[in-house]
Amino acid sequence: MATTQDFGTFMKDMMGSFPVNTDAAEDAWKTSAAFGEKASAIALDAADKTTDITMGWAMETYGRMGDLAKARPEVSDYAQAMSDFASAxxxxxxxxxxxxxxxxxxxQTDTLDLMLSAGKTMADDATAAGATAAEATETAATKSTAAASAATRRTTAVAKKTTAAAAETADKA
Structure with missing residues (x-):
């Protein structure tokens, strides 16, 4: 008699024909990590340099304040010390x-260079991924179409057999 089409197998085969490229995800992760490392290096280097500058500035100021706080023999010497401090x-x-x-x-220069480099890398990766995805999608669509056509032919054949068996049963009755 008639057999029922197994659509679970059909769906599994159809979904299995669409490839998933894990290499692209790994490459994107590596690219992102490298970008983060470079950006962090720029920020940490800037923090190190600015800390050195501000610490030196603070030490100079403290030294000058020590000179400013010294006792002077004349009142006018305090005004001169304050003027010297302000000028320094x-x-x-x-x-x-x-x-x-x-x-x-x-x-700013280093960040701009990094952003331009990252933009170029991302554009190149996107172009390559797009070409690969288009090719893979075309292949998967072809396989899916062939599988769907085969399933339709099998279903049609089963339907014809079922119709013929039903007609034969009706003729006997």
Whole structure:
């Protein structure tokens, strides 16, 4: 008599024909990790340099404050000491702010280079992945179409047999 089509097997075969590329995911993870490592290196280097600059600036200021706090023989000497302190601080501020600006400029340049490099890498990876995915999808679609056609032919044949058997049974009755 008639046999029922096993659609579970059909679906399993159809879904199995769509490939999953785990290499692409691993490559994306490695690319992301490398990007993170480079970005962290830029940030940590900048933090190290700015810490050195600000610590040096603080130490200079503390040294000048020590000179400022010394006792003076004349009242006018206090005004001169304060003027010298302010002048030295202004010069120091200019030097240290320039140094901090240089660090910031270096970070900006390094970050821009990193972003451009990452953008190029991602564009190349996306192009390669797109080509691979298109090829794999075309192959999978062809296999799925062939499997669906075969299943349809089998179902049609079973339906014809069932119809013929039903007609034969009806004729005998």
């Amino acid at each position: 601080q202004l010069t120091s501020m200019t030097e240290h702010m320039t140094a901090l600006g240089e660090v910031a400029r270096g970070v």
